[in-house]
Amino acid sequence: MNLNKLTANIQSWAIERGLDEAEPEKQLNKLIEEIGELAQGINKGNLNKIKDGIGDGFVVLTVLSMQLDLSIQECIEYAYNEIKDRKGKMINGVFVKESDLNV
Structure with missing residues (x-):
């Protein structure tokens, strides 16, 4: 199944359960919980x-975007446009953007 179809399925699932109308603050807490589980998977x-944590993170972000009247695609496109021409270098396994190298 492609990502667009999976995203549409997640959105339908969320609407059926009323999650699209829930409080974004609660969804943010859920995201933090899922990131913790992802960290645990990576550390172990x-x-x-790891797969479950990344997938759960995407589901939670998709629902959060719905709650905020944004589309997840719009958010991903926005982020990609921010990084697509970014230059920098790896330092100790972390990408540091060029503007932060001059600090």
């Missing part, structure tokens, strides 16, 4: 937990 080298 558990591929299934």
